Amino acid sequence: MEDVKQVTIEAETAPNELKGFSKKFVKRSKDKRSEDQNVIDLLTFNRENKLVFGAKIAEKLFKASKVTKIYTSSNPHGLTLEKIKHYGTLANVEIIALELDNSELGQKLGKPFNISMVTVRI
Numbered sequence: 001m002e003d004v005k006q007v008t009i010e011a012e013t014a015p016n017e018l019k020g021f022s023k024k025f026v027k028r029s030k031d032k033r034s035e036d037q038n039v040i041d042l043l044t045f046n047r048e049n050k051l052v053f054g055a056k057i058a059e060k061l062f063k064a065s066k067v068t069k070i071y072t073s074s075n076p077h078g079l080t081l082e083k084i085k086h087y088g089t090l091a092n093v094e095i096i097a098l099e100l101d102n103s104e105l106g107q108k109l110g111k112p113f114n115i116s117m118v119t120v121r122i
Contacts, residue, residue, distance in 0.1 A: 035099050039108060042071055042098075045120050046109055053111070055080040058119040062087040069120040070095045073102040076116040084117065 045051050052061065055076070061067045062084075070084060070093060088095045098105065102114040109115060 038071070038096055038098060039100070042118065043108070050120050051109070052119045052121055053109075053115050053117070055084065055117045058084060058117055059087065061119055061121055062091055062093075065091065066122045067091065067093050067119055068122055069093065071105075071118040071120075072097050073105045073116045074099055075101050080117070 042051075052058070058067070058070060070088065072081060072084070072095065074097070085095060087093070100108065102116040105118070106113055106115040109118070
């Protein structure tokens with residue numbers, strides 16, 4: 001018997017579709033670009049090991065005056081967020097609200113848990 005070779009013909013697709021890009025291109029707004037810049041800043045602080053995760057630790061660092069910035073997710077607990085904002089106004093610390101929810105923020109920082117608040121320490 002002869003060897004039978006099976007030949008499959010794949011439909012030709014555009015090179016960009018193979019790479020995962022879609023055909024539709026939407027120009028990013030200035031708000032989205034500034035959000036991206038905040039995430040890039042957060043990732044650089046993460047590489048420098050200056051980040052501390054959690055609201056309780058943020059309160060302790062406020063009391064020790066070792067906070068430079070705080071990044072919050074889009075869905076932190078209401079009472080904790082009010083406490084942190086109050087401490088931030090007293091200590092003149094910039095509080096940046098990201099448009100990422102707590103699970104997305106944890107994924108961006110490479111952690112296997114949800115993160116609602118990130119503190120940049122001195």
